[in-house]
Amino acid sequence: MTDQIQYVGEHLWPGRIGQPAVFLAFCSALLSALAFYFATQKRANEPLATSWRRLGRIAFGIHGAAVLTVIGCIFFVMINNYYEYQYVQAHVNDDLAFRYIFSAFWEGQEGSFLLWMFWHVVLGGLLILSARQWEAPVLSIVSSVQVIIGSMLLGVYLGFGEEAYRIGSNPMLLLRDTMNIPLFANAEYVSLLEGTGLNPLLQNWWMTVHPPTLFLGFASTVVPFSFAMAGLWVRDHRGWLKPVLPWALFSGAILGTGILMGGAWAYEALSFGGYWAWDPVENMSLVPWIALIAGIHTNLIARNTDHSIRASYIFYALSFLLIIYSTFLTRSGVLGETSVHAFTEMGLEWQLVSFIFIYLFLSTYLFFSRLKGIPVVAKEETTSSKEFWLFIGSLVLLFSAVLITVSTSLPVYNKIREFFDPGFVGHVITDPIPHFNKYQLWIGVFIGLLSGFSQFLRWRESNFPQYQKQFWLHLGVSVVLAAVFTYLTTRAIQLQAWQYQLLMFTGWFGVVTNLDHLIFFLRGNIKVGGSAISHIGFGLMIVGVLFSGLNQKVISRNPFLMEGLTANEEAKRNTVLLIQDSPMIMADYELTLRKDTMDYLTRTYFIDYKRLSPTGEVIEQFQLSPNILYDKTFTKVAASNPSTKQYWNRDIFTHIAALPPEEMDIDAKKAKEDSLNYLPFTLAVGEKVTLLDTVPIEDRDTFSVRTVDLELLSLSRNAAHPDYLPEEGDLAVGAEIRVHNSELDTSFIAHPVIVLRGQVLYSFPAQINPINTRVKLNEEIFDLVYTPEGKLGYQEYDLAAGDSVRVDDVTVTFTGFNRTPTHPNYTPATGDIAVGATLQVKAASGQKFTSEPVFFIRDSRPLNLKDEVTEAGIHSRFVSLDPQTGKAKIFLAKAPPRVPQAAFSVATKAYRTDWVALQAIEFPGINYFWIGATFMMFGLTLSMVHRIRTQRVLA
Amino acid sequence: MKKVYIIAGIMIALAVSLFVMAKDDLSTYASISDAITTGKRVKIAGQLAKDKEMTYDPQKDPNHFTFYIRDASEAIQKVVLLQPKPQDFELSEQVVLTGRMQDDTFVATDVLLKCPSKYKDEEINIKEKQG
Structure with missing residues (x-):
């Protein structure tokens, strides 16, 4: 049917460029992977390898250009609102501000895959320029990953007998290619289309910066992985350890920043009331980072001592494999109801599973086939050496990664069990947050301690007895200082359980020891202090987590008690009802809802906070303005954005948990x-x-x-x-x-x-x-x-000023003209000539009234506005004015006089609509967390810069 | 034997024991009758019973929302959610609740809604005819 229709208004050329570009990107990645493969395999034959390598570079260049073309085409159709494209229709609408176009681009799975590919292209380009002898094997792996991700965008069907399998989802398809609905029988369907638009929750500044950073982090893990695979492949088990290190540090810094930005987004823009909730999506981006950090540590050991080369292979491989696993979990819909993040299924599950298994098999095969050749130091590390404790630290990190992954993978385990046993009832973690906190607390304790004292140890320690005096001195001083800090902090906040006190101690211990290391060992040389700075950051983060996580103070404590609840359950009841202009005292604050304002779809509420002293005096005063966002049809509330007052040592966070139902939903309003x-x-x-x-x-x-x-x-x-x-x-x-x-x-x-x-x-x-x-x-x-005009029998009178007439039993006197008439229905316009006729109306009862009908000329048309004295029943119109005689032509009519009346209805059981249900929480010390996090990422970056610099000097 | 191996062994033992201990953190999606008999804190999944009443009177208590759910075995249970009424609650396809039985009501502290996907086929927005 649709084949015969000549559609009007379609823009087909971006698709005609974009679709072949998708295929070109796929094919050129394949060519690049193969060419670099042969360049590696034929490396003994220098000229042959060089020509393969040249082909690989050209193919990778074409691949890069193709990826950029696809991205460019998608942006083009998005910016121009070409809704005939499915991707545009699904993610854009006319109201979308231009600054959110990036968010809309990576809202969809296809867009985020392209973002991932884009970063691989950038990283691959940098590797071609810098990797020297590692270029061919590393690029071969990177290109092969591009082949797999590229296949997710192909959108072709492969037939196997009866069934057809779809490979990938093409973002450049037309809407009418993706579905079959009667709309497409209309040749002008394009003009009828409207975009779905971007999810209001994502219409946020954070959504412009968080995804590209996180995806750069994701993408960058391919580099350490490729180096590790390359090392195994060409059996150069030591050579790769040096060039990989800056890349791994880069990856650690960027991935870490990306994850933290997600936390900052959740805290600042969403109403989750926290920065970390152990949500599966959060966990599965954290775990690869942990594996990567473990890899960086074993990499350092291997560089310095030759120990832990095998571990470095494993950790770097694991980090990338976990990235793919995380991609699978978050995009396959398997997490289902365990995550608050919403996923749209793309039907690519089997493709994502193969992605994992291809690289799992590749890395396992390479590792075990090369295992015998990997250098191992016969002599074991001494317990007084740095490498020993660093390795233990890496094991602790691995341990943490395993715990988190296993718990998060529960839905996958359930799915597998259900596959074999349909009657199997899946398990869930009842309360994820306490579950994860309980275990990760100990990881924090161990890492805090290890990152502290191992800084004082030396590589390949062979003379500890001589060194130990200094070691114990620094350790002793640090323990004392950390204990003092812990004591001071426990005075500021409540830490009931000894486990938390211990964790607080290890946090401070990490800070103090690393500061000590930076000052006395590195003599304050910041350039080499990346490790110390990032570990100080880790310690501070622990302190911040304990401050903000355990000592959140709910300001909006619910005043209505319910019987039979446990303390935990009562603590969940943390919203209060705030009625406009009625102050409410809660905790140390007096809160007053002042007003609300509408700006397009955003409704902002202004809430006054007054902090009170115990005697009731106002110590300080500020205003917070959380808002809610209505959806574009104005029928529902789409998002609630918090507002936060920030101090150096605490945040006051507030958000609107509920509005009167009639204000949240237009149907509720009608029903009410x-x-x-x-x-x-x-x-x-x-x-x-x-x-x-x-x-x-x-x-x-x-x-x-x-x-x-x-x-x-x-x-x-x-x-x-x-x-x-x-x-x-x-x-x-x-x-x-x-x-x-x-x-x-x-x-x-x-x-x-x-x-x-x-x-x-x-x-x-x-x-x-x-x-x-x-x-x-x-x-x-x-x-x-x-009174309807038709029912009035108007009489015509020509009156000069001072003339009186009787209309029925009423006397009307024309007293004169008013050059500046003020008739309720008259709004002056420029060029108007307007005159009012002032009439004295005397009713039979003797009661006097004034009436003033208006005559005016607008755009050379004569117009008039009637006036009425209801009580006397006199209706008057001033219809024209004779300039010669100065007489006014006035229409007068008499209707039965009556008292002005109003018909109205009153309902006494209406609900009030001037309130909000508010949540207000005080987060103490949250800035320790953010400062610590910044230190950590800064330290990693510093180390990377240092490594690049020293490599350049040596090269 | 190498010390690292000993430590690694200890860790593995620890991990196994932790996972065994973690069993207490796990539960299955309980049926309503399970929740009644065990009285423990559980997760139950069900559908909103749309024919039964929902009550949310924030002026009385903004953290008290009552409704009924129907589980897979068609059992109906009254639920008190200790939170404001979630948005789009009526549209949910499935409701997952964490809580426990108290007398004859299920007292839930957490709720997760599964809402119909925004991107359903055949649901293309079409402009209203102008004029």
Whole structure:
């Protein structure tokens, strides 16, 4: 069907470039991998190897260009909102700000694969320039990885007998190629398409910087892996150890930064209320990093002593394999309900599994086939040597990685068991956070201790008895200092369990020993101090974790107690209801919700915080402004963004946990409005009515009765309402109604408005939140306020100033012209000539009124606006003015006089809408964590720079 | 024997014993009847019983949301969630709750919702006709 249709408005050329580029990227990566393979295999034959290598370089260059072309095409169609492309339709919409286009690009799996490939291209290019004799084997491995990732984007079907398997998901496909819906029978379907847009949670600055950093981290682990494989491949087990080190340090720094940025994003932009939650996705990016750090340490041992070469192979290989495993876990949907991160399944599970097994087999085969040739030092390390304890440290790290991986892989284990035994019931970790904390605490203790004292030890220690005096001196001083710091910190925060006190001690111990090392051993030479600085950072991070994790103080403690809850359960109940302008005291603070403002889809709430002293005086005052984001159709709340007040030693974090249901969801609002029991009233101005309101008393079969007095104070034909934007031709009626509630003995003034625009009625009810009362005007008010023109028999009068006429029993006197008329429905425009005719109206009762109909000329058209004295029943129009005689032509009509009346309805059991459910938490010492983390990454970077520099000097 | 091997051996032994100990942290997705009989802290999975009432009155207690779930064996259980009502709760396909039985209600502290995917086929946004 669709073949015969000539579609209108499609832009096919980016796809015609992009799709072949996807294939070219795949094929050229394959060629590059093979060429570099032969360049390695034929390395004995120098000229042959050189020509293979040249081919490999050319192929890699083409590959790079192809990857960039695909990325360029996707960006092009995204920027131009070509919704006929499936990827654009799924991730962009017209409202998406340009600054989020990158986030939208890597929101999808295909985009993130491309980002990964892009970094491989960049890293591969740098390796071609710098790896010298390692270029061919290393690039062969890197290119082979590009082949596999490239295959994820192919989007081709392979037939095996009856079944067709899809390989990859092509990001350049047209929407009509990916699905078959009746829409595509319309030749102009493109003009009807609208984008889905970017998930509001990802419309955030962090989402622009976090993914590229993390993916650079992911991508960079391929380099140590490729060097390790290359070392095994060409049986040069020592040669690779030196060039790999700066790459591994780079990878450690970038991957670490990427992970931490994720934590910072979760803390600052999401409402998770923390930076780490042991979520599977977090764990599986942490584990490769831990393996990599272990590898860096064994690499150092191997460089200095020849020990641990095998371990270095294993750790670097493990790090990359865990990256692929993590990719599998996060993208295959296997994690299911164990993770808060949402995944869209791509149907590439088997492809991801093969990815893992290909490299698992490759590395296992290479390792075991070369095992015998790997140098091993016969003599064992002495316990007083640095290499011994560094190796133990690496084992502890491995241990940590294994524990985390096994726990996180539980869903995979369940899937496998279910495959063999469909009746198997899967296991889950009931409470992941305590589970992980319990074990990783000990890892922290060991690493803190090891990273401390091993700094004082020396490589290949052969003369410890002579050195030990100095060693024990430094160690002793550090222990004492760390103990003092621990004592001081336990005075500042609560650390009940001895395990936590011990961890705090090891954290400070790591800081003190490494500082000592930096000052007394390295003589403050920062250039070589990368290791000391990163270990100081690790120690500080531990201190920060203990501060912020264990001593979070919930400010918004729920005042409503529930019976039978445990302390832990009660602690989870940490949101409070904050009603606008009613201050609430909680913990040391007085919180007041001031107001909220709307800016397009963002609704920002302003909350005043006053910190109080024990005697109740205000110590300091600040305002926090968390916001919520509505989805683009304004029907639902899409995201809640926290707001944080930062001090050097603590953060006050606040976010909106819930809004009144009617404010969160338009359907709830409608349902609520429909469910209200409105009582209708018709009152004249000044008239009063009392209604009885029965209130059921909870848990008893009785009711309390209260009275509500209603009084119509005034009526307006030209009503204003904050939500109402007047338009020409509107009939807007407003009323001022006093509502007095006997229970509170307070009067409230309600200002409901109703507007007739064309044939459509718009009602703007007034909500009186303190007494849960809602007042709205009824449609009948228009008949009460306006008399239909058709029913009026206008008489025509030509009047000069001072003339009087009798209309029925009413005397109307024309007193003169008003050059600056103020008619409620008249808004002056430039070029207008406007005159009002001032009329004195004297009713039969003798009551006097003033009326002023308006005549005006706009764009050389004569127009007039009527006026009305309802009480006297006089309607008047000023239709023209004779410039010669100065007489005014005035239409007058008499209708039965009446008192202005309003028809309105009152509902007394409306819910109040001026509140938020708020969560406010104080995180003490969170900056220790961030500072520590920064130190750690800075230390790794410093070491990398140092290694590159020394290599260059030696080369 | 090398010291590293001894230490590695100790670690492996430790790891095994830790995993054995970690059994206490594990649970299966309990059925409602399991939760009632054991009285332990468990995870239960089920669907929101849409025909039963949901109550959330934040003015009374913003951390108290009651609803009913129906598990795989069609058993129905009243649940009290000690949190504000999660967003899009009505749309959830599956609800996973962590908590314990207290009297006749399941008191849950944590909830995970599985919501229908945003990217369902056939659900393409189409512009409303202008004018």
